[in-house]
Amino acid sequence: MSVTDAIEALAALLGERLSTAAALRDSHGANEAHFATALPDAVAFPRSAAEVAEILRLCADHGCPVTAHGAGSSLEGHHLPVSGGVSLDMTQMDRVLAIHAEDMDAVVQPGVTREALNDALRGTGLFFPVDPGANATLGGMAATRASGTTAVRYGTMRDNVMALEVALADGRVIRTGTRARKSSAGYDLTGLFVGSEGTLGIITELTLRLHGLPEAVSAATCRFPDVDSAVNTVIATIQTGLPMARIELVDEMMVRGFNLYDKGALPEQPHLFVEFHGSPAGVAEQAETFGEIAAEFGGAGFDWSTRPEDRSRLWRMRHNAHYAIRALRPGKRTLSTDVCVPISRLAEAIGAARAESRRLGLTCAIVGHVGDGNFHCGISLDPKDAGEMARVAEFSETLVQRALALGGTATGEHGIGIGKRKYMRAEHGGAVEVMQAIKHALDPDGMLNPGKLLP
Secondary structure (H helix, E strand, O other): OOHHHHHHHHHHHHHHHEEOOHHHHHHHHOOOOOOOOOOOOEEEOOOOHHHHHHHHHHHHHHOOOEEEEOOOOOOOOOOOOOOOOEEEEOOOOOOEEEEEOOOOEEEEOOOOEHHHHHHHOOOOOEEOOOOOOOOOEHHHHHHOOOOOOOHHHHOOHHHHEEEEEEEOOOOOEEEEOOOOOOOOOOOOHHHHHOOOOOOOOEEEEEEEEOEEOOOEEEEEEEEOOOHHHHHHHHHHHHHOOOOOOEEEEEOHHHHHHHHHHHOOOOOOOOEEEEEEEEOHHHHHHHHHHHHHHHHHOOOEEEEEEOOHHHHHHHHHHHHOHHHHHHHHOOOOEEEEEEEEOOHHHHHHHHHHHHHHHHHOOOOEEEEEEHHHOEEEEEEEEOOOOHHHHHHHHHHHHHHHHHHHHOOOEOOOOOOOOOOOHHHHHHHHOOHHHHHHHHHHHHOOOOOEOOOOOOO
């Protein structure tokens, strides 16, 4: 049994949809973050659940690792085939299979992107709200339990995946969940596979919860004299129960990056980017209440807009944060890491992160979905500078340990992947052994996305 034998068997099954071309292997071994390139031995392009199941069966027979690949936008290296083997590219499984407008759900293949689904929903009065920024595939978003700017109102992928079809390591295909809005029948297997990062099975179909398009939308930016004032505005806003659709913090370093990358002219001060959804009267009332709260903490320079093109420009700028950080030090790489803490400890966590980055002399920009206590640190780095890499590692370690000490998590959004496996035991303790037992039960040979998630 060997990887070579597996590739020969897969070539007979898939024909030209199994490739060992150098360019394809290179593109599937690269990543947006700072991780080293990890090349697969081959890239496979399935088009059905039956093909995925047969690929897994053949790879299991030959002891060949399999790593699922979607848009490749992961920031923790989930999609990198660190043990070689087959990169299972799901992008040709890209059909919207059904839209049930009356039940507010849709059934899709895993290669459908979030933008493609929302294009398909035009005219239905519905949309899929989970927005991680990148135009990621929905299968990848489920596998990493993605969230994003709208999670404070609409929840994460965990809240919006109703059911799955999953191919297991031995080639079996199972269904988890139904289109019913709730169930008390058995273990929550849907929840188990959402966030499993492709280590337990390969998602081949998703049933997703949809939401009604708001009648009115209003977005704004406002600036603050310091980060503490902006964060305290967020805490007060959430504690009043104001139904924010988005509330994002950017510090002055991040604003500088936006101005460099997008040729913008925002004052280099901490800002909040906010958005409200609802009826025209409701949105106006929410905006007024938020303005009053922000003013108490020194918020000023409100720039409100209800025009779609202005809102799109605002959120496009926010979603380009990863590239804007690169503009701070052209030619360098970026460590983009995130933690999440209880909302009452948010100011403390962000303040400590800023102080630590200054102490270590790092170029660090902070941006976050702070409405749910989640914030990101983007650190510019030179992988060839051993001293800087050591300081970056120290910063990341301190950031995570402090988040855990405050009752938070090592990652609220990016996932574990390669970069944060070492923190799993500190966060979960003895539960790690339970996770390892589940992994062994479903993938006894460790062929599915080896080297990820579990220590």
